[in-house]
Every structure is written in C-alpha cells, then in structure tokens.
Amino acid sequence: MMIAAPTNSPDAARLVTPAMLVLWLVLATVPVWISRIGLYPYLGIEILIWSLYALAFNLVLGTAGLPSFGHGAYFGIGAYAFGLCQFDLVANLWICLAAAAIVAGLAGALVALFISHRRGIYYAFMTIAFGQIFWTVAIKWHGVTGGEDGLLKIRRLPADFGFVSFDLADNVAFYYFVLAVFAIGIAALWRLVNSPYGRIVAAIRQSEIRASHLGYNVWLYKASVFTLSAAISGFAGGLFAMAQLAAFPDVMSLHQSGYVVMMTLVGGGLVSFWGPVIGVFVFLIARDVIGALTNAWMLYFGLLFMAIVLFRPEGIAGAISAALQRRSLGALRERGHSAMRLLFGGGR
Numbered sequence: 001m002m003i004a005a006p007t008n009s010p011d012a013a014r015l016v017t018p019a020m021l022v023l024w025l026v027l028a029t030v031p032v033w034i035s036r037i038g039l040y041p042y043l044g045i046e047i048l049i050w051s052l053y054a055l056a057f058n059l060v061l062g063t064a065g066l067p068s069f070g071h072g073a074y075f076g077i078g079a080y081a082f083g084l085c086q087f088d089l090v091a092n093l094w095i096c097l098a099a100a101a102i103v104a105g106l107a108g109a110l111v112a113l114f115i116s117h118r119r120g121i122y123y124a125f126m127t128i129a130f131g132q133i134f135w136t137v138a139i140k141w142h143g144v145t146g147g148e149d150g151l152l153k154i155r156r157l158p159a160d161f162g163f164v165s166f167d168l169a170d171n172v173a174f175y176y177f178v179l180a181v182f183a184i185g186i187a188a189l190w191r192l193v194n195s196p197y198g199r200i201v202a203a204i205r206q207s208e209i210r211a212s213h214l215g216y217n218v219w220l221y222k223a224s225v226f227t228l229s230a231a232i233s234g235f236a237g238g239l240f241a242m243a244q245l246a247a248f249p250d251v252m253s254l255h256q257s258g259y260v261v262m263m264t265l266v267g268g269g270l271v272s273f274w275g276p277v278i279g280v281f282v283f284l285i286a287r288d289v290i291g292a293l294t295n296a297w298m299l300y301f302g303l304l305f306m307a308i309v310l311f312r313p314e315g316i317a318g319a320i321s322a323a324l325q326r327r328s329l330g331a332l333r334e335r336g337h338s339a340m341r342l343l344f345g346g347g348r
Contacts, residue, residue, distance in 0.1 A: 015187055015191055017190065020186060020190070027044075027048070027182075030044040031044065031172050031176075039288060042171055044175050045175050045178055046243070047280055048178045050236075050284065051277045051280045051281075052181070052232070053232075053233055054260050054264050054269070054280050055232075055277065056232035056236060057261075057276070059189070059228060059232075060225060060226055060229045062270050062271075062275070063193050063201050064204060064221075064225045064226075065204075066123060066222065067123060067124040068123075068229075070128045070131020070134075071230075071257050071260060071261075072135075072257035073130065073131040073134035073135060074104040074229075074231075074233040074237070075104075075251055076138060076247070076249065076251045077104045077107050078101065078237025078241075079100070079237040079240055079241035079247035079251065080145055080151060081096075081100045081102075081237075082097065082100040082154070082238035082242070082247070083154045083241050083247045084144070086155065086157065087151075092160070093157035093158065093159055094160075100234045101238070103234060107234075108227045108229065108231060108233075109223070109227040109230075112222070112224075115130070115226075116219050116226065119208065131252065131254065131257055135254070138249035138252055139249045145247075145249065147249075150249060150250075151241075151247040152245075153245070154241050154242065154245050156245070174243070181239065185232070192228075197221075200216055200221060203216075259283070262279070262283065262305055263283045264276045265279070265308070265315060266278075266282060266283065266304065267279025267280070267317055268314055268316050268317030268318040268321075270314065270318075271314045271317065272315070272318060275316070278315075279315070279316070282304075
C-alpha cells in the first residue's frame with residue numbers, strides 16, 4: 001500500500017482492495033455506535049471529509065514529493081465556490097460540487113504555472129505565498145465572500161438522481177452520502193497513484209533530473225498533479241461547506257493549512273496510501289477527546305507530532321507496517337528453525 005513508490009502487489013492492480021472493503025464496512029456502522037462512546041455523530045462526517053482532503057493533499061506531498069504548505073486555500077475556495085454557485089447560479093447539488101472542484105482546480109492550475117519550475121524550499125515558500133494571497137482576498141472581498149463573517153446559510157441540497165431524491169439535511173443521511181462519495185474518491189485515488197501516471201509522478205519525486213532524461217515533461221507532470229490535488233481538495237471543501245452550512249476564510253489560513261500537513265505526516269502519508277486517513281482520525285479524535293479535558297489539546301498533539309518526527313518519521317502507518325514485517329520475518333525464521341531441527345534430528 002505504498003503511495004510514494006507504488007508496489008507490484010496484486011492489490012496495486014485492483015480498483016477495490018480488501019482493505020477498502022473493511023474500511024467501508026467499519027465506517028458504515030459509525031452512526032450506530034459513535035454516540036454510545038461519547039462522541040458527536042458529526043465527527044464522523046468531519047473525518048470523512050478531512051480524509052478525502054488529506055488524500056488529495058498527499059498526491060502532492062506523498063506521491064510527487066512537493067512540499068505544499070498553503071493547500072488550505074483550495075479547500076476554502078471549493079467551499080466558497082459551492083456557496084456562491086448555490087446563491088447566484090443554481091441550487092443543484094451536482095452542479096455546485098462540480099463548481100467547487102473546477103474553481104479550486106483553476107486556482108491550483110494558476111498557481112502551478114508559477115511554481116512548477118521550482119524545487120524544495122522555494123517551492124514550499126511560493127505555495128505559502130499564494131495561499132496567503134487567497135486567504136487575504138477571502139477576508140477583504142466582503143461583497144463576494146462576506147469577509148471575516150464568511151458565507152452563511154448554505155444549504156445541504158438534496159441528492160437528486162432524477163428518478164429519486166435524497167434529503168441530506170439530517171446528519172445521518174448526510175454522513176452516508178459523504179461516505180459514498182468518499183468510497184468512490186478513495187478507489188479513484190488508489191487507481192491513480194498505482195497507474196502509469198502515478199508511477200511517473202513517483203519517479204519525479206525520486207529524481208526530477210533522471211525523469212527528465214527519460215523523456216518525461218517534469219514541469220507538466222508537477223503542474224498537473226498540483227492542479228488535480230487542488231481540484232479534489234476543492235471538492236472536499238464543497239462538502240465541508242455543506243457540513244458546516246457556511247464557508248469561512250479561516251480554513252484558508254496558514255495554520256489551517258498546517259493541520260493537513262500534520263495529519264498526513266503523523267499518519268504516515270509519505271510511505272502509505274492510508275497514512276492520511278490514519279492521521280485525520282488521530283488528529284480529530286485527539287481534538288475532541290483531549291479538548292474535552294483541556295483547551296491546550298494542541299500542545300499534546302504537538303508533542304505527539306514531535307515524537308513521531310524524531311523517532312518514527314515514517315508515521316503511524318509506517319510503524320505498523322514495520323511491526324507487521326518484523327512479525328512475519330520472525331515467524332518465517334521460526335519455521336526455518338523448526339524445519340532444520342526436523343531435518344537434522346533435533347526434534348527427537
């Protein structure tokens with residue numbers, strides 16, 4: 001399940017893997033038990049939306065190795081595009097979600113034109129600069145964005161399929177809608193990172209010079225993966241606007257952009273496809289559980305982040321994978337020793 005370097009395992013060629021099926025089945029049961037363990041049902045919606053956002057972000061950070069620290073801008077642009085489309089164009093769920101993805105993708109493409117020829121720290125600084133520009137525009141453009149008050153009274157539009165329509169006003173109904181979208185999105189992203197395109201992008205992460213010498217247009221691939229990541233992030237932002245019933249500039253700020261970076265790194269997004277999902281789960285659970293005990297919950301999560309960076313830079317998913325590999329290797333060695341004892345009569 002490697003995202004940085006797609007593997008040749010049978011799962012890499014599948015559209016739906018056993019891990020996906022298990023995850024979807026577990027998530028489908030969340031509304032049944034989440035309240036019983038003392039958590040809010042709305043938390044499940046947040047986890048799904050932020051997981052989709054983090055997976056989109058990891059296309060840039062994990063797959064392409066591009067340090068983007070202003071990605072919250074595209075998440076926020078998608079939220080605003082959803083609300084503005086609903087208010088000023090047409091109150092149709094599919095059109096508004098498409099607008100969220102398209103507008104955020106166009107913003108990402110514009111930024112990619114300026115930054116895709118850069119590398120390393122210069123690339124990172126430019127993503128921060130553009131993110132701050134978008135955030136400032138969102139705050140100052142009162143006539144369109146509502147300024148610091150944001151766009152309010154965004155509705156959860158019904159999911160109209162022509163022959164049947166589903167009302168998403170209730171949190172449980174909306175949860176299952178987001179779960180369906182998440183399932184489709186995670187399957188599509190899995191295929192993308194394990195496709196020839198994903199392998200080329202991963203090769204560019206390893207060495208841009210080597211990929212260029214092999215004949216690949218490195219600039220084009222870097223620009224395209226950034227644009228695609230921005231579009232999916234904007235789509236997740238549109239879902240977030242529905243969940244919050246509003247769109248605020250705060251999600252575009254630098255510290256909010258830093259959250260998705262922390263989620264991805266803590267979870268192990270640099271080495272595992274599932275890392276961002278794990279990171280989102282840990283971050284949001286920590287926010288709600290530790291936050292119920294103290295307002296300084298971020299202090300404790302920050303300490304966890306520091307510990308992981310220092311001692312387990314591959315993240316939680318990488319640590320789990322390493323533990324499973326050690327266990328498998330230990331079992332293999334034990335079988336080998338048993339076979340040797342039987343072969344040479346040591347078992348008598």
